[in-house]
Amino acid sequence: MTPVFECSHITKHYGAKAALSDINLTLEPGRIVGLLGPNGSGKTTLIKLAAGLLTPTSGTLTICGETIGPLTKSKVSYLPDKDYLSGWMSVSQVIDLFHDFYENFDRNKAYEMLNRLQIDPGQKLKTLSKGNREKVILILTMSRSADLYLLDEPIGGVDPAARDYILQTILTNYNENGTILISTHLISDVERILDEAVFLKNGTVSIHSAVDDIRNQYQKSVDELFREVFAC
Amino acid sequence: MPWNFDPGRPxxxxxxxxxRLQIVSGRYAPGEKLPSVRDLASEAxxxxxxxxxxxxxxxxxGLIYAQRTSGRYVTEDSALIASAKRTIAREKTGVFLQEMKQLGYGPEQVTEIINTIDSSENADQDVSDLDAEKK
Structure with missing residues (x-):
């Protein structure tokens, strides 16, 4: 099977500073992968490279065997780490925008999730709370039928009860052959839904392993291992 | 409600x-069809x-078996279920005896303590535990 995401010897410099150095990473279809690392370890840079927003300084990166370009953007559903939608738009207007923009966007699915999370589609984005705006953005991202979902810090501002619900939403709504790469600091919350964990340390991959293998090998949870590996 | 997990084990x-516990305790009866992988994953x-x-x-x-097209079922072999139940009971008792040993009690003393606990009270406890399990 062609990997959904494959990068070999990826290096990215911002001026003199190396954000990523010599990254090799392959992700198979149908997996949920946690991209974990302390602040400044290169998580967002890696995700932006996959989304096609940045170009690597050196190395190659493919999505479903294709080099990054307009075609791969249709296969990738990306949730940025920043709020990027216009505040004057209502939720239903943004849904229309996504529907016009992306062929693989399922409008019914979006409304169904809004309904279950009790968000009024008529509300303007700027009047929503931070947590509710994050929920809307996640709904928009997950309502596309993509091969690769890139979620950069998706649930930071969401309360714990809604977080559980959102993780359920991710589990029940992602396309079964799709792969989700999720960057987060809330490891203990997402650990149980992950297949694999990737630890980024100073721009390099320090661990890439199945979650249950980590638990087996180290006799501790991924959250505990993270706290140990990245202890200050 | 999501299920709870120990951090240090897969x-x-x-x-x-x-x-397995749900099978030996009878929540899933012998021969009963299990929910789909997706439904079980979502429940947990x-x-x-x-x-x-x-x-x-x-x-x-052998406690469950897969039927090619229709899903997974609990075995109808009640002897196998009974033996699995016994294995679990032995394991748990082993752990318990180990803890008692740390307290300085040997098996005889533990038996004595068990006998001093009101058995009827204990039986009630068991039933309510099972009910809670079913919910």
Whole structure:
């Protein structure tokens, strides 16, 4: 099977500073992968490279065997780490925008999730709370039928009860052959839904392993291992 | 309600134990069809691949079997279920005796303590535990 995401010897410099150095990473279809690392370890840079927003300084990166370009953007559903939608738009207007923009966007699915999370589609984005705006953005991202979902810090501002619900939403709504790469600091919350964990340390991959293998090998949870590996 | 897991052990083996417990305690009756992998994963709030692995491992014990097209069923072999139940009981008793040993009690003294506990009170406890399990 062609990997959904494959990068070999990826290096990215911002001026003199190396954000990523010599990254090799392959992700198979149908997996949920946690991209974990302390602040400044290169998580967002890696995700932006996959989304096609940045170009690597050196190395190659493919999505479903294709080099990054307009075609791969249709296969990738990306949730940025920043709020990027216009505040004057209502939720239903943004849904229309996504529907016009992306062929693989399922409008019914979006409304169904809004309904279950009790968000009024008529509300303007700027009047929503931070947590509710994050929920809307996640709904928009997950309502596309993509091969690769890139979620950069998706649930930071969401309360714990809604977080559980959102993780359920991710589990029940992602396309079964799709792969989700999720960057987060809330490891203990997402650990149980992950297949694999990737630890980024100073721009390099320090661990890439199945979650249950980590638990087996180290006799501790991924959250505990993270706290140990990245202890200050 | 998501199921709870110990941090230091693989999730799939804990899922296996939880489902095995539900079988030997009769929540899933002999011959009963199990929910789909997706539904079980959603109930436990875990990754479907992890649930899949737990069920595959459980199949190896013979407690459940897969029917090619229609899903997974609990075995009808009640002797096998009874023996699995006994194995669990032995394991748990072993752990308990180990803890008692740390307190300085040997098996005879533990038996004595068990006998001093009001057996009827204990029986009530068991029934309410089972009810809670079913909910």
């Amino acid at each position: 999730i799939y083996s804990q899922l296996l134990e939880m489902i 709030a875990v990754n479907p691949n992890t649930m899949q692995r737990a069920l595959t491992e459980l199949e190896r014990t």
